[in-house]
Amino acid sequence: MTILGAALALAGCGSPTGTGGETAPRQEIRIVGSSTLYPFTVAVAERFAQGSGGFRAPIVESTGTGAGLNLFCNGVGAQHPDIADASRRIKASEFQQCVHNGVRQIVEVPVGIDGLALIESSQRPTGFRLTPRDIYMALAANPFGRPQAAHSWHEVNPALPDVPIRVYGPPPTSGTRDSFAELILEKGCDSDPAMVALKSADSDRHKQVCTHIREDGAFIEAGENDNLLMQRVAENQGAIGVLGYSFLEENADRVRGIPIGGIAPTAETIQNFTYPGARRLYLYVKGEHFGAVPGLREFLAAYSQAWGPGGYLAQHGLIPLTDAERAASLAIVQNPTPITAEGLH
Template sequence: MNRILKTTAIAAAAMSVASVAQARDQIRIVGSSTVYPFASYVTEEFGATTEYPTPVIESTGSGGGIRLFCEGVGEGTPDITNASRRMKPSELEGCMENGVEDVTEAMIGYDGIAFAQSSENDAVDLTREQIFLAVAAQVPQDGELVDNPYETWSDIDSSLPDREISIYGPPTTSGTRDAFEELVMEAASEEMDEYGGEGYTDIRDDGAYTDAGENDNLIVQRLTEDTDAFGIFGYSFLEENSNSLIGSSIDGVEPTPEAISSGDYPVSRSLFFYVKNQHADDVPPLYEYVDMFMTEQMIGDGGYLMDIGLIPLPEDMREQQRQDVSDRDTLEVADLEE
């Protein structure tokens, strides 16, 4: 064998060995803390009912998960990322630049963002404007924007409790934070002349709002200890802790499954996961897990995930999502710009 052929043969053998080395039978999942309890249920079921090990799942926040997912293709990168908001066009473009060119999007259901407190208190009815005035870095006063002076809820409106404003919420890497900024802060500020019709999303940093990290269970724990405080997290965590927490109505609508699925609850959002199809050959259980997640038994009306707080999609939407995922439809940037 001449040198060129010999070198080529060695290189091919090395590539073959590398490919085998990359193959693994344990799925790696990152992403949203809101989707985490639903995905965790599916991973446990998957580990218990298939020949494969239970997937490894990490709560990194939606933005953090997407960044990890989009770092590239290969053994050291995640196979799936969960998200409590839709991927942004710029994020998919970043994926593609790093060689992640074949991604399938799966919408699994709805969730609402709860603004909750300890059940030791009376229920509070709030508007998005009142919540905005409690958390915004700058607020209108006498026709100008000033650093937020509000120290108690009653400073904002005399009908509200005379309690210090103390809010535990998600960090900037969280999809819940993204959705809160869009559905509460932007929506409220766009109605205020002082902001010139532009959405304002800067959150105060004087201690009234505490970044409580990606683990929503820690926010729940803090509310049971700090009974004057409010917390911002996904509805499923309110559902799971209804014995110790109560949710506030927002703009006159209480956070209930019916109000969230109908869109009447003003702080509702869709939940997703994203699949790296380029990993399917080297991670054999990938599609088996994905298809299990999308079954009626999991995401359907009366499914297992509904029992822990997932709000199902309408039946026709579930069927369409299931078909798109089954077809391994490749997500395009234009899809995210619709």
């Protein structure tokens, strides 16, 4: 089905509001997904609603990337979201879920860059300096396939302080959790040549050993509320937190970034991807809903006007894409082109 054809079909769908089984189309954009992207999308939504287009304010929900994409991929129609915010690319399995449920016009729009930051209280006298290997050995359920026995950072690395391992982080539904596993834990795991060999021999076992996090209380899932996570770390000098860089920047008076491999999280190191936790942020838009949900194209245009170096999203902590990448994203906004499964993992 073409985008236009799907839109015409959607116009007769919606949440039950009438009689005799009839439904009415939805009049506002519905967005779900990443807690990292949430403040940026809310900022755009607020200005969009105040604009001269006369569109209703979009409904924006912070569900986490995984949960958001699950909702997004559940089907076409007014009862399903129009956009999913994501702090990582859509997975191949999620793409197939979308297709299975009739969501075939998936438009991917990179909107900016963020860093997966490790933070600590600014009141801590001496800051942590960690490597991916340190972090992996401290948090893996079975580091390098062996039982987890470390209770303090000093047991992980004698150069680290003798304080209990206590890390606040995102739940499994979060894209930040996925990025943490891929960018930090797996890199630390692969510091052992045997783990690199395992990846070639048994990729499923490699993923289990390298990305499964311990569940004995050393890692505390803090939900999708990044402000609460930041507050807990700020008030606990022995704790570490894992969250998006924008929250670190907004609370620099209370928490500070922890260097990973000697590189601190800054706007510069994230934009040039020298910081190990740098990652792109995405909007996934349901092409079948263009023309049926009022303002969907206009909302994307409003987002594109805000994501540049001089845009107001930079004031909220969004790190802009390069000029070439922004031009490519703008071209997608102006001429939405669905992606294929090629290149997805």
